[in-house]
Amino acid sequence: MRVKTALLGVASLAFASQAMAQSTTRGEDGNLNILFWQAVSILNPYLSGGTKDVEASALVLEPLARYDENATLIPWLAEEIPSLENGGVAEDLTSITWTLKEGIVWADGSPVTANDVVFTWQYCTAEGMGCAQEGKFEGVTNVEAVDDRTVRITFGAPTPFPWVAFVGGQSPIIQAAQFADCLGAAAAQCTEANTKPIGTGPFQVTEFLPNDVISFEANPNYRDPAKPAFATVTFKGGGDAAAAARAVLETGEFDYGWNLLLAPDVLASMEAAGQGQIVSAFGTNVERIEVNLTNPSPDLPEGERSTVAHPHPFLTIPEVREALSLAIDRQTLVDVGYGETGRPTCNLVPAPEIYKSDDAECAAAYDPERAMQLLEQAGFTDTDGDGVRENADGLRLSMLYQTSTNRVRQDFQALIKEWWEEIGFEVELRNVDAAVYFGGDPASPDTIEKFYADVEMYANTFEGTDPTSYLAAYTCDKIPSPENNWQGQNMNRVCDPAYEEMLAQFQGTADQEERSRLAKALNSYLTIENHIIIGLVDRGRVSAHSNTLGGVRLNTWDAELWNIADWHRLDN
Amino acid sequence: MLTFTIRRLVLAIPTLLFIALVIFLLLDMAPGDPMADQPLTIPPEVREEMRRALGLDQPVYVRFGLWLYQFFVVEPLVVIDHLFGTAYSAGQARVISWQFKSPVMDIIVQRLPQTLWVVGSAYMLGVLIAIPIGIVSAVRQYSVFDQIGTFISMVGFSVPTFFTGVLLIVIFSVNLGWFPSIYDTQLRVTDWSSFGQQVRQMALPVFVLALFNAAQISRYMRASMLDNMTQDYVRTARAKGMDERTVVLRHVLRNSMIPVVTVIALGVPSVFGGAIITEQVFKVNGLGALLITAINANDLPMVQTLTFIFAVLIVLFNLVADVLYGILDPRIRYD
Numbered sequence: 001m002r003v004k005t006a007l008l009g010v011a012s013l014a015f016a017s018q019a020m021a022q023s024t025t026r027g028e029d030g031n032l033n034i035l036f037w038q039a040v041s042i043l044n045p046y047l048s049g050g051t052k053d054v055e056a057s058a059l060v061l062e063p064l065a066r067y068d069e070n071a072t073l074i075p076w077l078a079e080e081i082p083s084l085e086n087g088g089v090a091e092d093l094t095s096i097t098w099t100l101k102e103g104i105v106w107a108d109g110s111p112v113t114a115n116d117v118v119f120t121w122q123y124c125t126a127e128g129m130g131c132a133q134e135g136k137f138e139g140v141t142n143v144e145a146v147d148d149r150t151v152r153i154t155f156g157a158p159t160p161f162p163w164v165a166f167v168g169g170q171s172p173i174i175q176a177a178q179f180a181d182c183l184g185a186a187a188a189q190c191t192e193a194n195t196k197p198i199g200t201g202p203f204q205v206t207e208f209l210p211n212d213v214i215s216f217e218a219n220p221n222y223r224d225p226a227k228p229a230f231a232t233v234t235f236k237g238g239g240d241a242a243a244a245a246r247a248v249l250e251t252g253e254f255d256y257g258w259n260l261l262l263a264p265d266v267l268a269s270m271e272a273a274g275q276g277q278i279v280s281a282f283g284t285n286v287e288r289i290e291v292n293l294t295n296p297s298p299d300l301p302e303g304e305r306s307t308v309a310h311p312h313p314f315l316t317i318p319e320v321r322e323a324l325s326l327a328i329d330r331q332t333l334v335d336v337g338y339g340e341t342g343r344p345t346c347n348l349v350p351a352p353e354i355y356k357s358d359d360a361e362c363a364a365a366y367d368p369e370r371a372m373q374l375l376e377q378a379g380f381t382d383t384d385g386d387g388v389r390e391n392a393d394g395l396r397l398s399m400l401y402q403t404s405t406n407r408v409r410q411d412f413q414a415l416i417k418e419w420w421e422e423i424g425f426e427v428e429l430r431n432v433d434a435a436v437y438f439g440g441d442p443a444s445p446d447t448i449e450k451f452y453a454d455v456e457m458y459a460n461t462f463e464g465t466d467p468t469s470y471l472a473a474y475t476c477d478k479i480p481s482p483e484n485n486w487q488g489q490n491m492n493r494v495c496d497p498a499y500e501e502m503l504a505q506f507q508g509t510a511d512q513e514e515r516s517r518l519a520k521a522l523n524s525y526l527t528i529e530n531h532i533i534i535g536l537v538d539r540g541r542v543s544a545h546s547n548t549l550g551g552v553r554l555n556t557w558d559a560e561l562w563n564i565a566d567w568h569r570l571d572n
Numbered sequence: 573m574l575t576f577t578i579r580r581l582v583l584a585i586p587t588l589l590f591i592a593l594v595i596f597l598l599l600d601m602a603p604g605d606p607m608a609d610q611p612l613t614i615p616p617e618v619r620e621e622m623r624r625a626l627g628l629d630q631p632v633y634v635r636f637g638l639w640l641y642q643f644f645v646v647e648p649l650v651v652i653d654h655l656f657g658t659a660y661s662a663g664q665a666r667v668i669s670w671q672f673k674s675p676v677m678d679i680i681v682q683r684l685p686q687t688l689w690v691v692g693s694a695y696m697l698g699v700l701i702a703i704p705i706g707i708v709s710a711v712r713q714y715s716v717f718d719q720i721g722t723f724i725s726m727v728g729f730s731v732p733t734f735f736t737g738v739l740l741i742v743i744f745s746v747n748l749g750w751f752p753s754i755y756d757t758q759l760r761v762t763d764w765s766s767f768g769q770q771v772r773q774m775a776l777p778v779f780v781l782a783l784f785n786a787a788q789i790s791r792y793m794r795a796s797m798l799d800n801m802t803q804d805y806v807r808t809a810r811a812k813g814m815d816e817r818t819v820v821l822r823h824v825l826r827n828s829m830i831p832v833v834t835v836i837a838l839g840v841p842s843v844f845g846g847a848i849i850t851e852q853v854f855k856v857n858g859l860g861a862l863l864i865t866a867i868n869a870n871d872l873p874m875v876q877t878l879t880f881i882f883a884v885l886i887v888l889f890n891l892v893a894d895v896l897y898g899i900l901d902p903r904i905r906y907d
Contacts, residue, residue, distance in 0.1 A: 130625025439605025
């Protein structure tokens with residue numbers, strides 16, 4: 001009897017404390033300290049697509065709908081998610097109608113209307129604006145206010161996945177009144193609006209020091225009167241990932257540290273200090289090796305290197321590409337570079353589950369013997385005994401392997417070079433400063449688009465949960481070439497009518513099962529079947545928070561700080 | 573002396589214009605692109621559009637001309653407007669940073685206080701420590717004090733600040749918890765407790781920088797003192813029966829200060845330049861940190877403006893050093 005009462009007591013105590021944690025009052029938990037080692041430059045995702053800037057904007061600006069941590073679309077400023085069933089999406093897939101929640105107001109007290117949504121579209125698509133999120137409005141021909149709370153987006157063609165514009169942290173709604181004079185080229189001159197946007201989010205900016213620190217206070221007009229639990233937020237930037245991890249995990253000066261990509265053992269030893277904990281989650285970010293199907297040889301005249309006019313002498317042979325993939329021990333790469341926060345993959349689309357091809361066999365396969373067999377089959381043997389295979393025409397398997405300058409990438413390069421040389425390749429390594437490599441400057445010979453190398457390594461991802469535009473990059477017309485000033489995302493120069501036919505089917509169907517099947521087929525074509533893209537590591541997002549901070553749900557599908565309104569202080 | 577100063581100032585104008593041009597061309601030719609920190613998910617057409625919005629499609633001479641106009645005409649007008657409440661600069665485009673989409677000069681003005689507080693006080697502290705050490709080391713050459721002084725200045729000189737900085741953080745912030753490892757730029761000194769907080773957060777970066785500065789200046793001071801100690805006028809002074817204190821402090825020190833003052837004056841522009849590494853380590857976010865992040869982000873207007881301002885300061889303090897030389901040493905005359 002006594003034991004039972006005691007247990008009941010404990011249970012009710014536990015229940016009470018849980019209830020207490022949930023029933024917060026706005027501002028009761030004081031100040032929240034967030035540290036971003038890449039400092040925030042601007043609070044307008046339309047002017048900067050940089051992750052850090054999009055993250056910080058999420059405290060103030062909000063979209064119509066967001067993805068939660070399970071990649072489920074949830075209504076945010078909208079009442080519900082429009083669908084074919086509830087009539088929000090037109091039968092012919094050419095329009096989508098969103099309805100705003102009742103009674104939502106901006107931080108200055110004025111009501112949010114459909115006109116603000118329409119204005120946001122006009123703002124981003126204005127001539128001379130250079131809007132970073134213009135891709136979100138691709139295919140949108142019109143956005144109109146049906147009434148004060150209803151807005152209709154019309155597409156030029158049937159769009160089976162219409163939940164892109166105004167969805168996610170990258171395309172939030174901005175206030176028409178505040179940005180009215182900032183259309184087009186004037187956008188960059190609106191310093192006040194770009195650094196202190198009026199939003200609907202849980203916080204509003206009180207002071208903005210670019211690339212240094214931002215002070216926020218709770219938005220007095222936030223729609224949930226009990227939230228946010230924190231009265232103020234100090235959003236500090238600067239330093240490096242190691243220092244940020246130290247400040248959260250070891251000294252406890254900060255409550256939340258973002259993007260702590262550090263060696264697994266370094267993070268573990270810091271976490272042992274007991275001030276905070278590491279959180280990680282997987283999204284769609286894949287570290288991969290891209291194979292060049294065209295010839296990058298410097299002997300070719302400028303303007304013809306790495307163009308479809310000259311197919312690659314040996315990387316166009318499927319056996320050679322498969323051998324490259326088989327010779328890589330992905331688990332070792334994960335252990336060296338990422339630890340718990342990475343996992344081996346062969347896929348280009350590693351998530352969400354409905355679009356993920358089964359790559360378990362490929363990701364685990366490390367088989368140099370089989371790789372060498374394949375090379376023999378393709379006619380490559382080491383006849384002159386120099387350790388490098390050549391074929392009957394005297395073509396040597398000699399490659400240039402480039403990537404950006406980064407500690408983990410250089411480790412990967414060294415390991416992979418060793419594995420490839422074991423099976424009879426000759427590999428030369430090159431690393432390029434990230435600012436140049438990813439800069440896309442058509443005048444530079446070192447960009448990922450120009451691809452003046454045989455293979456190159458980097459990581460890429462797609463926004464949200466829909467891989468349509470990601471998979472649509474591998475078409476003939478998206479090949480970077482001198483004609484299009486080296487712009488295009490088809491780095492590998494894949495050009496196959498069969499692929500494009502499958503892609504067209506995928507883009508045209510709204511049936512979820514069919515979409516899932518086609519997405520997997522497209523992914524497998526590029527990766528597991530043909531090894532044009534050699535997936536290496538599925539990279540997770542790593543952050544850390546203090547042990548006294550509750551409510552963190554790390555989200556890789558949207559802004560990481562998406563649910564900051566629910567964050568609260570835990571009593572220890 | 574006045575005509576000399578005026579002549580030098582006039583001569584400085586073409587020099588500075590030439591420097592501005594060289595910086596601009598260097599930055600323009602340097603590899604790297606302001607779009608590099610934008611995620612790969614942004615389609616190439618959109619990137620191209622963003623580049624155009626930054627004015628990158630204009631030829632080099634147009635962009636340089638525009639910068640010159642904005643820097644020498646628009647920005648001074650903004651200062652005048654600010655001081656006198658006029659509106660000369662209304663509607664004129666200012667030098668806009670590519671990262672922040674806000675005026676470069678506003679950000680520099682915002683960052684200046686941190687840098688002056690931390691790097692400036694470190695410089696002053698360094699000088700105040702260095703001069704007595706230099707004097708004593710020279711007077712008691714090869715004594716224990718001199719040996720220790722030499723050792724410490726060697727350490728200060730040769731151990732890089734990114735090492736001493738992190739070492740001090742690990743000892744005093746992580747293990748002992750005495751000082752914060754992150755500088756709070758929003759702290760306003762209003763009372764004794766906030767003043768104490770300011771002193772605590774400045775302690776580590778100032779110590780690191782002061783050690784480095786003191787090491788350098790104390791060596792100059794010692795060498796200069798030693799040079800003078802063997803001069804004839806010192807022997808004369810001693811022969812006249814002056815006590816050692818007067819000889820050292822009134823005669824030797826005054827003469828020895830001449831080269832040291834020059835060195836100190838030439839070092840002042842580096843205070844404004846901030847201490848790039850130390851600012852980064854302690855997250856002071858002053859001008860040094862501003863410059864390095866701007867370089868990383870390929871924010872050309874910011875890098876151009878900052879480096880040009882540093883060039884102006886260097887030219888200016890070179891002139892100050894020359895003038896000081898003339899004032900301290902009556903034998904030197906420029907006219």
